[in-house]
Amino acid sequence: MTVASLCSISLGAAAAYPEQTINYIIPFGPGGESDIAARLQEPLFKKHGGQSVAIQYKAGAGGAAAWAQLNSMTADGYTMMGTNLPHIVLQPMEKDVGYRTAEVTNVYWFHYTPDALLVTADSPYKTLADYLAAARKTPGGVIVGGTGTNSGNELAKARLDKLAGIKTTYIPFKGTGAVNTALLGKQVAASWGYTTVKLQLGDQVRCLAVAMEARHPRMPDCPTFRELGIDMVGGVYRGLAVPSSTPAAVQKQVASLIGQINKDPVFIEKMLDNGFTVVDVGPEQMKDFMDKMSKEYAEAAKDLGIKMQ
Known part of the structure; x- marks a missing residue:
């Protein structure tokens, strides 16, 4: 067989990707935002890639x-794993967790859940200004809830405290459900959640502000922090990574498939309905994006009291 023939076969095989079922690993339990997003993507793999x-x-x-464990898995494009920011930056920054940020080969960031500051519908804090005034009046006296320590929620709390010149007290809970229960039960005065949480809880809660460039189309009554004079945009980003030894050409194929799914109008509508915001960060933008976010999180880590390793 000639070299030209081998190249032809290789190119043909590459063009046919995917040719078998893809293993999609969620690094969390079922029911969270990562799982919800994967379930919304699931039928689109078949539609755009022909495989489940x-x-x-x-x-x-x-x-x-x-x-x-990611880099010990099969590196053939048929194993991918969900990744999250700020998790993959803050975790190894604080201690040895078995991996380093640079060892996670991200191929695509496809959405983020914007930070949202929530209170109950009958809260005395009718606006963000009310919340800030209370925090300034009694430093540390406003109790806010969120999921976990050194998490996206605690990061949002630290960012607003710094930008607004206030001091609030953060209480970590195990999971979004526990935070929501604490908020609705008046155990905390406010909670850091996401647009997804507001849409889930509906009229039981009021959104004081959301960390987006523009208002979320499914939450037109919730102003952005920027509208209210605070330059705060962010949330938890979610994407996909592959084992680091996956060939560059295969990484591009995986990214291309995710990009097609991400641009599907049906998928975009379902994501919006669930409170997600679609973003497109592929291989070409990956380095610049990760450099930017890592720098931002390194600064935020100081506010959280994380001593970098």
Whole structure:
């Protein structure tokens, strides 16, 4: 067989990707935002790639248990794993969690859940200004809830405290459900959640502000922090990574498939309906994006009291 023939076969095989079921690993338990997003993506793999995905869960240590195993998995484009920011930056920044940020080969960031500051519908804080005034009047006296320590929620709390010149007290809970229960039960005065949480809880809660460039189309009554004079945009980003030894050409194929799914009008509508915001960060933008976000999180880590390793 000639070299030209081998090249032809190789190119033909590459063009046919995917040719089998893709293993899609969620580094958390079922039911969270990562799982919801994967379930919304699931039928689109068949539509745009002609193959199904098998969604699996490897929960533990806030995602670190799975991310630490990623590079030991099969590197052929048929194993991909969900990744999250700020998790994959803050976790190894604080301590040895079995992996380093640079060892996670992200191929695509496809959405983020914007930070949202929530209070109950009958809260005395009718606006963000009310909330800030209370925090300034009694430093540390306003109790806010969120999921976990050194998490996206605590990061949002630290960012607003710094930008607004206030001091609030953060209480970590195990999971979004526990935070929501605490908020509705008046155990905390406010909670840091996401646009997804506001849409889930509906009229039971009021959104004081959301960390987006523009208002979320499904939450037109919730102003952005920027509208209210605070330059705060962010949330938890979610994407996909592959084992680091996956060939560059295969990484591009995986990214191309995710990009097609991300641009599907049906998928975009479903994401918006669930409170997600679609973003498109592929291989070409990956380095610049990760450099930017890592720098931002390194600064935020100081506000959280994280001593970098």
